[in-house]
Amino acid sequence: MSEINRMNGEKITRKDLNKVYWRLQIFGLGLAINSTTAQAISFATALTPVLKKLYKNEPKEVRVAAMQRHLEYFLSQNTATGMILGITAAIEETTSVEQKEGVVAVKAGMMGPLAGIGDSVFKLTIQAIAGSIGAAYALNGNALGPVLMFVIYNAINIAIKYYGIILGYEKGMEFITSGEQAKVMKNIINLSTMVGVVVLGALISSSVRITIGTELVVNETIVNVQQLLDGAMPKLLPLLITVGLYQVNKKLPRKYLIFLILGLLVLGTILFLLGVIK
Amino acid sequence: MSLFQSLLIALWAGYCSYDDQGPQMLRRPLLVGPLVGLILGDLTTALIVSATLELMWMGLGNMAGYQTPDMIVGTIVGVTFAITTGQTSAEGIAAGVATATAVAILVQQFNLIFMFVRQFFAPWADKLALTGNFDSILKINIASAILQFLIRFVPTFLIIYFGGSAVEQVMASIPAPILAGLAKASGILPAVGLSILMTIIMKKGMWGFLIFGFVLNAYLNMDILGVTLISLAFATFYTWIMNVIDFQNTQSQNTNNGVKEGGYDL
Numbered sequence: 001m002s003e004i005n006r007m008n009g010e011k012i013t014r015k016d017l018n019k020v021y022w023r024l025q026i027f028g029l030g031l032a033i034n035s036t037t038a039q040a041i042s043f044a045t046a047l048t049p050v051l052k053k054l055y056k057n058e059p060k061e062v063r064v065a066a067m068q069r070h071l072e073y074f075l076s077q078n079t080a081t082g083m084i085l086g087i088t089a090a091i092e093e094t095t096s097v098e099q100k101e102g103v104v105a106v107k108a109g110m111m112g113p114l115a116g117i118g119d120s121v122f123k124l125t126i127q128a129i130a131g132s133i134g135a136a137y138a139l140n141g142n143a144l145g146p147v148l149m150f151v152i153y154n155a156i157n158i159a160i161k162y163y164g165i166i167l168g169y170e171k172g173m174e175f176i177t178s179g180e181q182a183k184v185m186k187n188i189i190n191l192s193t194m195v196g197v198v199v200l201g202a203l204i205s206s207s208v209r210i211t212i213g214t215e216l217v218v219n220e221t222i223v224n225v226q227q228l229l230d231g232a233m234p235k236l237l238p239l240l241i242t243v244g245l246y247q248v249n250k251k252l253p254r255k256y257l258i259f260l261i262l263g264l265l266v267l268g269t270i271l272f273l274l275g276v277i278k
Numbered sequence: 279m280s281l282f283q284s285l286l287i288a289l290w291a292g293y294c295s296y297d298d299q300g301p302q303m304l305r306r307p308l309l310v311g312p313l314v315g316l317i318l319g320d321l322t323t324a325l326i327v328s329a330t331l332e333l334m335w336m337g338l339g340n341m342a343g344y345q346t347p348d349m350i351v352g353t354i355v356g357v358t359f360a361i362t363t364g365q366t367s368a369e370g371i372a373a374g375v376a377t378a379t380a381v382a383i384l385v386q387q388f389n390l391i392f393m394f395v396r397q398f399f400a401p402w403a404d405k406l407a408l409t410g411n412f413d414s415i416l417k418i419n420i421a422s423a424i425l426q427f428l429i430r431f432v433p434t435f436l437i438i439y440f441g442g443s444a445v446e447q448v449m450a451s452i453p454a455p456i457l458a459g460l461a462k463a464s465g466i467l468p469a470v471g472l473s474i475l476m477t478i479i480m481k482k483g484m485w486g487f488l489i490f491g492f493v494l495n496a497y498l499n500m501d502i503l504g505v506t507l508i509s510l511a512f513a514t515f516y517t518w519i520m521n522v523i524d525f526q527n528t529q530s531q532n533t534n535n536g537v538k539e540g541g542y543d544l
Contacts, residue, residue: 045415051412150303249470257338
């Protein structure tokens with residue numbers, strides 16, 4: 001990108017990018033969310049330090065246009081938006097006033113894919129892994145649980161948010177479009193999915209709790225059903241129940257979930273009163 | 279419960295509410311609940327209820343416009359009542375999980391009202407843009423942060439301060455065996471959260487990974503942190519192998535159009 005196109009010869013510094021990070025950290029993307037422009041107000045808020053620097057000597061119309069441009073529809077994911085902000089800052093800096101439509105196009109092109117990565121990697125997988133590790137400790141009353149969860153989740157989250165801004169700015173467009181980087185992204189998603197599913201398997205065994213209380217009388221000897229099941233396979237029931245619920249949840253619309261939870265509470269209580277589970 | 283304690287808990291609910299849309303550092307039952315335990319002087323119960331709710335609501339998050347049951351107020355009120363009404367720990371935990379579920383649905387409706395108020399932000403921002411003053415849109419964020427604080431501060435305070443005695447009376451009128459049954463039933467609930475998570479992250483052909491984790495814990499009694507680390511090691515190894523295979527395939531394709539073999543495209 002040539003030196004000639006630079007806005008006013010102003011150069012964005014690490015200090016400006018730090019300000020962008022703090023605005024994203026403090027105001028997030030959700031505070032000003034609305035149906036018309038989604039998270040655009042929040043995006044513009046985080047980008048403001050960059051705009052202020054680049055447009056400080058420009059006439060009012062240009063500043064108004066810059067604000068309007070970034071108040072257009074934007075919808076992505078909190079953590080991943082760091083990188084979009086960094087890249088947007090780089091493009092804002094290196095385009096002339098006539099080339100600004102490109103900024104909107106690039107933002108629109110990135111927000112979808114990065115939201116997908118953000119949702120699947122941060123919101124679900126890393127949050128779930130951190131939550132599972134924490135819950136495993138906390139279920140036994142160990143206060144280390146929430147502390148571990150907080151540290152694991154936020155260390156990853158904040159590092160990616162911050163370095164997304166810095167790297168996004170430094171590497172600019174190159175980062176997203178080059179084949180090598182797309183592969184790195186794919187590897188990260190695959191890696192976290194695999195770890196997520198393995199941990200899920202362990203969690204089924206460690207956190208779902210059910211014990212059968214029924215005892216059968218066979219040939220005048222009392223047979224404890226739970227001992228029979230344990231002999232076949234430890235934690236067989238938690239596995240069967242979870243896999244069964246998985247089949248149900250694949251079909252069941254999420255808004256009926258609460259009935260599933262209430263139903264299980266009622267069913268469990270009845271089975272307990274009948275002595276089937278203890 | 280004292281007015282002071284109720285206010286402290288409600289303030290925490292308000293802060294978590296702001297965090298949920300802003301910094302997003304807490305927003306999960308296990309991170310929101312324990313502080314309530316510290317305020318009320320029973321950290322152990324708070325930890326157990328929070329962990330149960332964390333697992334129960336594991337796959338849930340506000341995605342794709344769907345408003346989930348309100349985990350923040352649900353957790354805070356659930357932990358509070360688990361501690362204040364629990365005659366024995368197990369019954370208290372059952373009470374906590376049950377109230378958390380009910381309150382979460384109630385406050386979910388409340389949040390929908392706030393969604394309506396937010397629709398005025400877009401025209402407001404358009405007006406501020408015409409001033410050409412970049413920092414003027416900070417006003418919207420600050421106004422929203424205050425509203426965001428209030429929408430959970432107010433209901434939490436009302437439920438905890440005024441609803442406490444009502445909840446205690448209801449709890450006292452429920453026969454003990456039913457409470458004990460509820461406590462046992464809530465032991466199954468983590469299966470709900472885990473199964474939802476499965477529908478989201480399990481891709482075709484990944485049952486082997488699930489069974490691997492299950493066996494590590496069920497047969498070998500490895501704890502979750504150990505399972506995470508060992509699976510991380512295996513996943514790194516797997517990814518590395520796949521990259522090598524990919525690389526060799528591209529090499530052979532370049533020479534003789536070799537048949538492409540690959541691993542799972544997860």
